[in-house]
Amino acid sequence: MSACPVPMQFRRVVVADDHTLVAQGIERLLADSFQSIELVGSGEQLLSSVRRDPPDVVVTDISMPGMSGIEAMRVMHGEGYAMPVVFLTMHDESSVAAEAIRAGARGYILKSSAGDELMRALAGIMSGQTYVTPTLAANAIVCAGRPAYSLTEKQLRILEYVSLGLRSKQIAYELGVSVRTIESHKYAIMQELGVHGTLELVRKAEQEGLIRH
Numbered sequence: 001m002s003a004c005p006v007p008m009q010f011r012r013v014v015v016a017d018d019h020t021l022v023a024q025g026i027e028r029l030l031a032d033s034f035q036s037i038e039l040v041g042s043g044e045q046l047l048s049s050v051r052r053d054p055p056d057v058v059v060t061d062i063s064m065p066g067m068s069g070i071e072a073m074r075v076m077h078g079e080g081y082a083m084p085v086v087f088l089t090m091h092d093e094s095s096v097a098a099e100a101i102r103a104g105a106r107g108y109i110l111k112s113s114a115g116d117e118l119m120r121a122l123a124g125i126m127s128g129q130t131y132v133t134p135t136l137a138a139n140a141i142v143c144a145g146r147p148a149y150s151l152t153e154k155q156l157r158i159l160e161y162v163s164l165g166l167r168s169k170q171i172a173y174e175l176g177v178s179v180r181t182i183e184s185h186k187y188a189i190m191q192e193l194g195v196h197g198t199l200e201l202v203r204k205a206e207q208e209g210l211i212r213h
Contacts, residue, residue: 012036016046016060043067062089068153084125095209097136107131158185163202163211
C-alpha cells in the first residue's frame with residue numbers, strides 16, 4: 001500500500017508509455033489508488049482510450065512513436081476533455097517542462113525521481129495544484145512566463161535541426177517529408193517568432209528556450 005494514496009475520486013487512469021516495463025512499473029505503483037488502470041503505448045492509442053472512456057487522470061510520457069504526449073494532450077483539450085494530464089518523462093530540460101505546463105499539463109515529473117513523488121503529485125492535483133519536479137520548478141516557472149508560441153511538435157523538431165545547421169533538404173530527409181513542407185513550416189515558425197532570417201530565428205529560439213539540445 002502506498003504511503004500517500006490518491007483519494008478514490010480517481011476511478012480510472014490511463015498510462016501512456018511506449019516502454020512496456022516502465023508502464024507496468026507505473027501500474028504497480030498506482031494499483032492501490034485506482035479502480036481501473038489502462039496501459040497504452042502511443043499518443044494515438046491514448047487519444048482512442050480517452051475518447052472511448054474518459055479517465056479521471058492521464059499519466060503520459062512525452063516522446064512516443066508518432067504523436068507525442070504533448071500533441072495528444074493538445075488534441076484532448078481541443079476536443080473538450082478536461083481531465084488533468086501528468087507527464088512522467090526523462091526530459092529534464094526546464095524549457096520542455098515549461099512547454100508542457102503552458103500547453104495545459106497539471107504535472108511534470110522526471111522518471112528518475114518517480115515513485116512517491118508521482119503519488120504526491122497526483123494527490124496534489126486533486127486539490128487543483130500544478131506539480132513540477134522541484135529541481136526543474138524554478139526555471140520552468142521562468143520559462144512559462146515567456147510568451148506562449150503556438151508551435152507544433154514537428155515545428156519544434158524542425159527548429160532544432162535548423163539550429164544544428166541542417167539545410168531544408170537534409171531536414172526533409174530526416175523527417176521523411178518534402179523540402180517544400182519544411183520550407184512552409186520554417187516560414188510559419190519565423191512568422192510566429194517575428195523574425196526574418198535563419199540566424200535571427202535560431203538566436204530568438206534560444207532566447208525563448210524553444211531549442212532543447
